[in-house]
Structure formats: structure tokens, C-alpha cells
Amino acid sequence: MAEAVVSAAREDFTNRIGREVHSMSKAGRMATYEWQAIADEFLDYLGALSVATPDLDSAEAKAALKDASEAAAGAVAYAAYHPHCTFHVFLEYVNFGMSYDPGDDSPAERVTPGEWTDALCLAVLRDKAQWHGEAFHFARQKFAEQAQGTPAGELVTGWTAVVLDHTGDDEEYPPGARAKLAAVDGALDRIRTRAAETGEALLDRPDSVALHALRALLVEDREAFDATLADLLTAHAAVQGPAASPSTLVPLVPVALSALAYRTLGWTPAVRTDYLPHALVTGFESQGPRVAGFGEDRRPDAVAALAAGPLVVERPACERDGIQRVGAMYDAYLQEAFTAGEGKPLAVARLSSVMDDQKRLFQWRAGNPGDLVDAQLATLRLASQMGAALFRIALAEPGTDVEVSIGGRTLRYAAERGRSAGAGYWQTAVAFALITGVREDLAPLVLTGPTFAHPDGSAFTAYRAALHAYLKGTEPEAAARRALQEAEKAKDWGFAMPPAVLLSQLVEGDEESFNLALADALETHRAYYQVADRGDGPEASVNLDVLALACHARRRGWSIRVESPYLPQYLLQAAEPL
Incomplete structure (x- = not known):
């Protein structure tokens, strides 16, 4: 394949696919053509990624596969449901x-x-x-009759029986192996009949060969499966040229057949080829987390590695230019926020805004080698005082004025319990208070909680409640278990969840499991920010929630046996045991 073709598929992909998707959305109704076109773009990108990383074992490849799948399923859903039913399509990569x-x-x-x-x-x-099974079923009905006897149409029959558990006999559901085999054999018979009628060599077509591979899977004939898979790949490779699309580097039918064989029967592909990326075949198989919640399911190899020395979690380069300019801009905002009109209280909304500024400034600086320790400590102390002030203001009687101390200044605000005392700001304020270890800053946060001003209602609700329960010492175990359950539900929701497993180790009082979970949490954070352009934001350099729990654990007297740029050593050293 021509290098220029691969380079074109990869170049500026994040911005390019974002522009294309939003352009399509403004041009009119997005229907089957548009969703299919988006899927093709992601498949080209996935194929281009496989040139440099043949096994495709990366967070970026996993994200590209996810949106290729969702876009293609979107086309199927449109064909299945429109204009009769409500349905929704979402692409995480482009949000x-x-x-x-x-x-x-x-x-x-x-x-x-x-x-x-x-x-x-x-x-x-x-x-x-199975998740999209209904859409596949109804979309198939629109072409099933016309495609009967054709290799492409009958391969759909085979997939429907083997993967979607639908053989056409509604009285037997789910169908057994014999019923599935009968459906596949019936499909092959119809191809033979059509071939005899037309004189075409239909049984030699790739779709017919793939149908034979499905049959071999059903009867667990590994030799036949390996032979048909090899035939498919050989035929595919033979027709590729320099101008071929990068998506041809990931032939979907052979890869999906290999994935089915591996995941259902444990068969590794007999054919060794870059056309079958290991991560796609295995479902991005990994050893799994080092530890589960409350110290359960600890991996012996991870425990041994921790005993042998500190666990190391590297961080991709995230150095930023222009931080001095950003800092000066935030300083100007700070002065404005702390300047009120004659005799008037300051605006609480401005206080929460400048706390966010200090958060970003700390994170921007944390990405640079040798970040300024004194400046960082000052930023954290200031942000911690701001967070505490927000909730001291919320604790005061509405309609009164309250004075708070921030950065050596005494400032007056009108008491209120609005958006600035919401759950998100509470979580951020707690993180700053735990990092700095200032008890006076933590006190109003413990007294209030994430839902003091108004209900939360976000995906983070259970974690915030568990963190509050832990800080109060009020039934923390039950709350932490609820947070773990919600985190499990949100695994495929497309956004970074807070470190519920890490928090559970604090609740359990398990230092060893805390260190194992700490390494897991940092690796999860790293993987999330290696997708698309997420790494361009300030949050990529440090996870505030994870850092906060690590500093808190250090103050409990625990040793932090994880080394990482995500955990600035000067902060861990400053977090002396109480």
C-alpha cells in the first residue's frame, strides 16, 4: 500500500473527522449514507494505525474501532427504524x-x-x-428476499443464525447448535441451487467461503476453519494494490471470524498475518486490573511486582508553551474577582470561576519538566482556600453576608447556595483540601457534602457520596460499594470516571491494595487521555482525584510505592503522616 495513502488517512484525523461529522449534521438529515461514510473514515484510520502498530493494541485504536462500529450500527439502525421508531446514535471520539x-x-x-x-x-x-440485534434483524428484512441465494445475502443468514441466535424458527429460541447448523446448511444449499441455475461459480466467492468458515465453527472443525480462513486472507491479499484503501488492511470478515473462534472456542489464528490484529481478535485482551474493590481479586503477579520494588507508571510528554502568559491572565482574572464595587459583596460565581482557573494552572504547570514547586504549592493553597470559602458561604444563612479569608485577604460575599456550591465544585474543593492537607479547608466540605445545595444527578453521584461518607466516617463501606457498582455500569459510557476502586482501599484500610489500585488508576487515566485530542487539555498531566487520595493516604502513614510523573514527588513528600 502506498505510504501517501496511509499518511493521508492519519494526518490530522481528530480535527478532520470532527469537521466532517459536524458538516454532515448541518447539511441535512444524517441517514444511512452519512453514517456509513463516517464508519468508512474510522475504518481507514484504523487500517492506517495498523501500519505502525500491527496488533492495534492501543487506546486510540480501541476508540477508533468503537466509533467505526457505532457509526456502522447507526446506518443499520436508520435502515431498521426510520421513520417508525425513536433511536439514537452517539460517537464518543468526536463527542x-x-x-x-x-x-x-x-x-x-x-x-x-x-x-x-x-x-x-x-x-x-x-x-x-446482541446489543444491536433488533436493528440488525429489522434491517435484514428489507433485503432478505431479494438477496436469497446470493453469497452476500446468505452470509447474512449465517451471521444471523450464529451470532444473533435467529434461525427463522421463533418456537426455538435461543436456537441450539443443530438449528444453527441447519440454517447455515440451508444457506449453502440455496447458493448451490443459484449457482447451478446461473452457471456462476458462486461457491468460490469470498462470502461463500466465509459461510463455510461459520459452518466449521459450528461443528468445531478447526482444520476446516483454518483452511477457509487462509483461503479468505489469500484471496483478499491478491486483489490489493498500491491505491487500495487503508481499511483493506483490516478485512472485517476474516477478523470477525477469527475473533469468534478465539472468544468462543479458544482458537488462536493458525495464519500469522498483520491482517488479523491481535487486539481485535482477542477483544483487547489484557491481564485486567491489578486489584478489584476492597482488595479483592489481587493478581499474584502484580503483588509480586509491588513487593519487588515501586510500580512505575510513565506519562506521555505533555509539556506546554505559554504557561507564563496563562498564569498572568489568570492573575488578572483573580484581581477582578476579588475587587467589588463600593460597599457591595463579591460575586460567588466569580470565586468558583477563578478556582477553576487555579486548577487548570496547576495542571498546565504539572505537565512541564521541573515544574515550579513554590509556584505550584502557592496555587494549590490558594485553590484549597477558594474551595473551602465556597462552602463556608453556602453554610451561612441565605440573605446574610459572610467573610472568608483567601490568600491573606478578608473578602465579603452574600451567602447563597447556588451552582457554585454544587457537587462538581465540592469534588474539586475536596481534592485541593486533601492535597494540601489543611484541615480548616476540609471542615466546611465535610459539614456540607456534594448535595448540600441541590441534588447531584450525574454519573459521579455515587463516588461523591462515598467520598463524603468516608470523610465523615458514616457507613463508608456501603457507600463505596455503591460507587463501585456505578463505576462498573459506566465502563462503556465514554468518559473518565473517578477512582472508586482506589477509594475503596482507603475505606478497607488496605495499604498494599491501595498501591495496586493507584497504579491501575493512573494507567486508566493515561489511556483515556491518549485518545483523539484529549491529551491537549490540562487534565492530561495529572488526575486531581487520584493525586488527592494518594496525598491523603500518605498522611495516613501509608507508603506510596508507585512512581510516576502523575504523582509529583514534592507533593507526596509534603504530605507528612499526621
């Missing part, structure tokens, strides 16, 4: 979604058998085929 309501403002559409198969293969690779 874009589209909702559809019933209506006849545009005609119904369909996908081709080939597009249906590609979408199903992507769903198989993400273990989401």
Missing part, C-alpha cells in the same frame, strides 16, 4: 450524537447485505452484536 423521532419527513432507507455484514463484524469485535 457527537443524533436522535431520531418517528416521522415521515424523509423516505425509509436500506443497507446492502455487504454493509450489514461489515456492521455486524464490527459489532462482533466489540461484543455488541
